Amino acid sequence: MTSEEDFGQYLDSYIGDDQHIALLLDYDGTLAEVPDRPELSVIPPETKETLRRIANSGKVFVAIISGRSLDDLREKVGIDGIVYSGNLGLEIQLPDGTKLNQTISEEATANFHKMIEQLTKEVAYNGAWIQNKQIAFTLHYREMEPNLVPDLLVNAKRIIESYGYRTFASHNALEANPPIEWNKGRAAELILSSSFDKNWKSRKVIFAGDDTPDEDVMKAIKGFGKSFRITNGADVLTNADFQIRSVQSVLKMLKWIENKMCK
Structure with a gap:
């Protein structure tokens, strides 16, 4: 240090x-x-x-x-x-x-709002919420009970990756970016x-x-x-x-x- x-x-x-x-x-x-x-x-x-x-x-x-x-x-x-x-x-x-x-593909752009909608219905509760950044988003879970987090991450990654988006771990959050290297x-x-x-x-x-x-x-x-x-x-x-x-x-x-x- x-x-x-x-x-x-x-x-x-x-x-x-x-x-x-x-x-x-x-x-x-x-x-x-x-x-x-x-x-x-x-x-x-x-x-x-x-x-x-x-x-x-x-x-x-x-x-x-x-x-x-x-x-x-x-x-x-x-x-x-x-x-x-x-x-x-x-x-x-x-x-x-x-x-x-x-440049983000038309398919990824078209799917973005569908993905946010599905995540909002299926995982964004019990203290989890989505920060929509228009072309990407962050799923925050610092307000969740710790024992609920593992299932949240499994379900969220499943949904996000089904739309072709990429996930990154962050501080008490999951980042999701378009399918671009x-x-x-x-x-x-x-x-x-x-x-x-x-x-x-x-x-x-x-x-x-x-x-x-x-x-x-x-x-x-x-x-x-x-x-x-x-x-x-x-x-x-x-x-x-x-x-x-x-x-x-x-x-x-x-x-x-x-x-x-x-x-």
Whole structure:
């Protein structure tokens, strides 16, 4: 577990004298605490203003890659001049407004509402509920009695996969995405390759995330970037280079980056 004072130790020599870096971040559980309901999420003012200063410095490229929908993510963060990516990377919007969204088949689009309807009738009760993100969704079950969860997951996966959608485990939730071979890691690669020249892998890249889908970003930048997994469990299996404890730790990392890059 990386201590609160270790950011210089782990990042100073990595960044070296580079005048520009790329900073990729998850949102829920990284920039903001995970609330009981997604709509209650608020990025702490100090974190938001620190990130805004970093993004406006001209020295740090900032992208946020989240499981939320693109519009929801933009509204929650509210910082101009950065890249936003929603629905686990299916939606990407560059600072100039260009969108690099993944194409979803007509069949998957047609089946989406039927699938939501069936899940609502058959599994979304006893504290389970669906967060509809238009092209994907999250089945939340943190309010359920623990003994009911195993059956919920079996039934939900059966229904979701019968429509061809893919499932991903998350914190007290099940993510469902269209049948496309895509993830946060591939989104990160597309964001970086679209934003920089063909030598984008030579750029210094830092990523922080707290959940299973974030591991795909950690794997994607392994070998040329540095990544942090936010977790309280020292024994968590992760592809991250370092582990830190909390959203507050992320703020400390952002402040270190600001002091390093933006003074």
